[in-house]
Amino acid sequence: MSNQDVRQDTMLLVEDLSFSYSGKKALNQLNFSINSAECTILLGPNGAGKSTLFSLITRLYDSHHGKIELCGFDVKKQTGQALSKLGVVFQQTTLDMDLTVMQNLRYHTALHGMGRKIAQQRIQQELERLNMYERRSEKVRQLNGGHRRRVEIARALLHKPSLLLLDEPTVGLDVPSRESIVKHVHQLVSEHGLAVLWASHLIDEIYQDDQLIVLNKGEIKAKGNISDVLKITNTSSINDAFKYLTQGEAK
């Protein structure tokens, strides 16, 4: 494979990324990349820097050190092109509670400049995939937490992004809802070649083929597939490896 090919496959590239709040380092020298058809789980305890990293990728903050590229576009210099390749599900619900599912999704398609016909088509496709299409006229307030999340995932995919960011999307959901969302996202990766970066602190959301990045106190402690991480930490389960990488530091 030539260098060019590798480059085309890289959906997210983070190089030497550091960030501080008021002089306190939140992220320190992060380096990693995510390829298409790859689900990368960003594991870390609360306060590890996961949300800061997401804010930098989505350009809510600007980094002064390092580089972030989405599909080859520099987030700082080619913001528009970079963001058009990105779908995001934030930790908090970002739906308008008193508007219907359809109205919420229409707002998103408008922001992405999609015409009415295409918008309608895409909304139907994404909602049907999550068995939510028949509930399109209901107000979001009437939906339960799991269904709201589904709507948000559908929304994040409407403009066909190449990279999907999920910031702890299953927090506060019951087990069946969690499982169905985890399964759905992994399907998107394997069937549609989507690149996914999924922030989590729940070990059981990891599939065998997933890539892992373990973040603690703003630094990457380990990265690679599951067997890589187990080898580095000399442990037999991800749970132990995670404890070793995050709690060892705390002692």
Place this chain on the structure above:
Amino acid sequence: MNGLHYWRAMWGIIVRELMRFVRQRERFISALVRPLIWLFIFAAGFRATLGLAIIPPYETYILYEVYITPGLIGMIQLFNGMQSSLSMVYDREMGSMRILMVCPLPRWFLLASKLIAGVAVSIVQVYVFLIIAWFYDIEAPLEGYLWIFPALILSGLMLGALGLLLSSFIKQLENFAGVMNFVIFPMFFMSTALYPLWKMKESSEVLHHLAHYNPFSQAVELIRFALYGQFNESAFVYTLIAFVIFMMAAVLGYNPSKGMMMKKGGR
């Protein structure tokens, strides 16, 4: 990204704002009741104590209610501007601001669209207020109702941009009450909305200057003259400049590498 994309996004933002407005009927009613209380109660009681000389744009002696009407229109827009920025703070706390900010359009454009959507809402409120005032015998010349439209756009943009600027500084919803006290009240009372400038000079020279340079006064004068089919050039220029300054500062405030997004100097 092309022109159509921009247009669709702006339209989407305006439609969302109008849908929210329709949904929050209490907001509409309270926005209307506020100036009506001033008009029906305050102005009626106050007119006996305040003698008004003939000053432009009026050509004859007028009732205090007539004088105060443009000021109350300004008040509607002032409150609306602050309210839409309040909703921005709310949006930010609730996270829906993030959805707007990660869409692939320049931030200044998104903020401008938000602003225009807010102005559209305020103009609807103003015309409803004017219709009610009409039945209370506060009648301006018919063409005044036409001329006031462009004036409302500019004054609405200026006051909305001020709200936007303030919202970029406010981190939490709770702090907004302070802004109401420190911005809305001083701006309103230190202006020509309730009393003419010359009258103020009689009691305090300082107050007179403050009121004169208060952008809200200028917006009110712009509206006052427009309502009588006249163009107040200095008020127009002043309001326009104030709008440009507030808007630029607001865009800066929402810039990811500066302003509130950095939460005090992240590097």
